[in-house]
Amino acid sequence: MPKTFALAGNPNVGKTALFNALTGLSQTTGNYAGVTISRNHGTIHLGEVKIDLADLPGAYSLAARSPDEIIVADILLNQRKDESPVEGIIVVVDASNLERNLYFVSQLMELKKPFVVALNMMDIAERRGYEIDHEALGKALGAPVVPICAHTRLGIDELRKAILQLHDGDVKVSEAGCEFPENQAKAVSRLAEVLRGQEKRLGRVVPVPEANRILIDQGGYAELRITRQLGPEFQAELEACRAAALANGSTLAAQEAKARYGWVKEILALSLQRPATRKHSRSERIDNVLTHKLLGTLFFLAIMMVVFQSIYSWAGPVMDLVDGGIGAVGERVGGMLPEGGMLQSLVVDGMIAGVGSVLIFLPQILLLSLFISVLEDCGYMARAAFLMDKLLGWCGLSGQCFIPMLSSFACAIPGVMATRTISDRRDRFTTILVAPLMSCSARLPVYVIMISAFIPDNKVLGGLFSLPALALFLMYALGVAVAVPIAWVLKKTIFKGEKPPFILEMPSYKVPQPGVVARKVYREGKEFVVRAGTLIFAVTIVVWALAYFPRPAAVAEQYEAQRVEAEAAGLDAEALEARLTEINDLESGDYLRGSYLGQMGHVVEPVFRPLGWDWRIATATIASFPAREIIVATLGTLFNLGADEDEESEGLLATLQGATWPDGRPLFNIAVAISIMVFFALCAQCGATLITIKRETGQWRWPVLTFVYMTVLAYVGAFIAFHVATLAGLGA
Amino acid sequence: MRTLDQLKPKETGVVAHLMGAGNIQQRLLEMGVSDGAEIEVLRFAPLGDPMEIFVRGFHLTLRKSEAALVELESV
Numbered sequence: 001m002p003k004t005f006a007l008a009g010n011p012n013v014g015k016t017a018l019f020n021a022l023t024g025l026s027q028t029t030g031n032y033a034g035v036t037i038s039r040n041h042g043t044i045h046l047g048e049v050k051i052d053l054a055d056l057p058g059a060y061s062l063a064a065r066s067p068d069e070i071i072v073a074d075i076l077l078n079q080r081k082d083e084s085p086v087e088g089i090i091v092v093v094d095a096s097n098l099e100r101n102l103y104f105v106s107q108l109m110e111l112k113k114p115f116v117v118a119l120n121m122m123d124i125a126e127r128r129g130y131e132i133d134h135e136a137l138g139k140a141l142g143a144p145v146v147p148i149c150a151h152t153r154l155g156i157d158e159l160r161k162a163i164l165q166l167h168d169g170d171v172k173v174s175e176a177g178c179e180f181p182e183n184q185a186k187a188v189s190r191l192a193e194v195l196r197g198q199e200k201r202l203g204r205v206v207p208v209p210e211a212n213r214i215l216i217d218q219g220g221y222a223e224l225r226i227t228r229q230l231g232p233e234f235q236a237e238l239e240a241c242r243a244a245a246l247a248n249g250s251t252l253a254a255q256e257a258k259a260r261y262g263w264v265k266e267i268l269a270l271s272l273q274r275p276a277t278r279k280h281s282r283s284e285r286i287d288n289v290l291t292h293k294l295l296g297t298l299f300f301l302a303i304m305m306v307v308f309q310s311i312y313s314w315a316g317p318v319m320d321l322v323d324g325g326i327g328a329v330g331e332r333v334g335g336m337l338p339e340g341g342m343l344q345s346l347v348v349d350g351m352i353a354g355v356g357s358v359l360i361f362l363p364q365i366l367l368l369s370l371f372i373s374v375l376e377d378c379g380y381m382a383r384a385a386f387l388m389d390k391l392l393g394w395c396g397l398s399g400q401c402f403i404p405m406l407s408s409f410a411c412a413i414p415g416v417m418a419t420r421t422i423s424d425r426r427d428r429f430t431t432i433l434v435a436p437l438m439s440c441s442a443r444l445p446v447y448v449i450m451i452s453a454f455i456p457d458n459k460v461l462g463g464l465f466s467l468p469a470l471a472l473f474l475m476y477a478l479g480v481a482v483a484v485p486i487a488w489v490l491k492k493t494i495f496k497g498e499k500p501p502f503i504l505e506m507p508s509y510k511v512p513q514p515g516v517v518a519r520k521v522y523r524e525g526k527e528f529v530v531r532a533g534t535l536i537f538a539v540t541i542v543v544w545a546l547a548y549f550p551r552p553a554a555v556a557e558q559y560e561a562q563r564v565e566a567e568a569a570g571l572d573a574e575a576l577e578a579r580l581t582e583i584n585d586l587e588s589g590d591y592l593r594g595s596y597l598g599q600m601g602h603v604v605e606p607v608f609r610p611l612g613w614d615w616r617i618a619t620a621t622i623a624s625f626p627a628r629e630i631i632v633a634t635l636g637t638l639f640n641l642g643a644d645e646d647e648e649s650e651g652l653l654a655t656l657q658g659a660t661w662p663d664g665r666p667l668f669n670i671a672v673a674i675s676i677m678v679f680f681a682l683c684a685q686c687g688a689t690l691i692t693i694k695r696e697t698g699q700w701r702w703p704v705l706t707f708v709y710m711t712v713l714a715y716v717g718a719f720i721a722f723h724v725a726t727l728a729g730l731g732a
Numbered sequence: 733m734r735t736l737d738q739l740k741p742k743e744t745g746v747v748a749h750l751m752g753a754g755n756i757q758q759r760l761l762e763m764g765v766s767d768g769a770e771i772e773v774l775r776f777a778p779l780g781d782p783m784e785i786f787v788r789g790f791h792l793t794l795r796k797s798e799a800a801l802v803e804l805e806s807v
Binding site: 060061063065096097098099100103217218219220250251253254256257258261274278283284287291293294296297382385386387389390391393399498501502503504505506507508 | 749750753754755756757758759760761762763764766767768769774775777778779780781782784786788789790791792793794795798
């Protein structure tokens, strides 16, 4: 078994670039058991020696509050039974930001594991005029310090040598470290002693550094985990230790910061020369524009436009390709199976079409994750949060929630996945729950059909806009208008709590690393495809079965007779072809009407009557719960057209315009069209999104809640829309 | 007592004391906003909040409500 080392460091210090440089292509990625934090391992090959390297999430401190930080603390303290123990640490430190980076190093030193320091970003430090004596720094830390530049691979060979020393046991556990007031040191040993006495109940020995975190981090993760197990007597003991530990600070956290930053200052006095006056860095000059009140806002809007436009329209041709490819595969495979049989329908209409309806989103997902990775990697994401924080604060969220929300306009799936960058759990979950309200691209076909069939092409607002364009805009605005109060309510109820702090590092801008970006995009795409191949696949098969069975023999006989008749009528080839197609369409319409799905539509018709719908609209809506864009094909079939309809087909528009109630009244009017659009705007008709929510939150209750609240909202919204529109005279 | 949120862009101050306790205070401390730290205010966001500061050699953004917990030494 190779030894396991951990790669640790603050966020934004180039840890991923170094991880790639050290491990190359030997990486495995997955998730830590039970959480959606990605677990990246790789192998370092040093001649004969192999080392397993764990790339830990970036952290500023071992005082754990977010899920990421909990993993870091647990792995480093060997508190996860399912992970092999860490025998050494490679600490990545930003040379241009030593003071704050060494704060974390001072915490790592207390773990009493051997470590080496990779002093990254030497190029930036030099540009800023910092002179770093890395040997003096190494002496003060009691560990090898290797200056490197991860993206140019400068110093990597020296670092590998130091890692080999670490592996061979030539790096001793450092004796150095910062000193705490005597009171505190005593209180920590006392607390550790108490916890040792509880070994049986806890089922493990609590290491001293963890006891230290329990003591200092009031209400932190370390404390909560222990008090949950040990109950109130322990809480009293803990408070007694805390009172005894306080020496020269207002709180223990302040006391800790004082000790650590004091120690860092001493070390830096020996090893770092800073220029007397601060040079304004390139990063600051960029920020003078990009976070400027006017220019920064304009730039932000421009970037968002580009992102949105690209997922919306650049992805289009690729999506058409995917769509065409899936259609071709369906045809090819269908041709190999018995014509008109159940197997053919299952494979072509069920499996291939079902998986296709999900894979079609892959281009959007790849494109968006490309944008997000680039924006994240170059450092702009923090600026976007800075610009948007106040705006989102009005509905109780923070600036970090903006990008996921915006992404959801293209597709909620990458949007929900993008919430991983939100550090606060409550903010993240709120964002996930409202993200599907944004009008995604799959809603567009519904809007286009309804608007082009029923909204008159008049000019409004002094001829500036056409009525259809305005209607389309209003459908998009509706999602946002509803999301704001919903988010606000969620933050006041389920996700109530102290407003999370918005204390965010603004990292220096840097050129994005193609390798880092490519890996991220690949990973997201792969996760998505795997999901499409599993649960979503199963769901579409179920809906297919409901729409296919029972298929009474009487229908088949009736249409078979018509076919025979048509062939006997002596029509020319073209007319015969048209007649046969017509018969086939009528037949599939009859089948669908008689299917379990069609029967369900009849049963639920009274439920949808108040929205102005008949059973056909109801059936099409129910069939499109796995994926809303299915409605186009289903409407086509139900209204006796072939299933190969798209939103621009003249035939479908004309048929819908001519559709009537049994008593001959027209079925559709503006009010019904608005009611359908509002329903589709607000309803959670996307199995893929719900499954993504399950994956990202780890619990079924969140997709269930999303589904329930959105469906209720959709029904109520459509009801109100229909009746208001009818009152306004649009119901005729 | 002056607090950090009252400074204007380009003004500087030295941290005297952090008010409050718990999560927010600890986050600020870890990010280097602790006693004795020199701080320069760089700018406020277009809508007036949050603000960006320069502290211990790096750039940090925080809300004014959080900056109001940071008491500065009197000049």
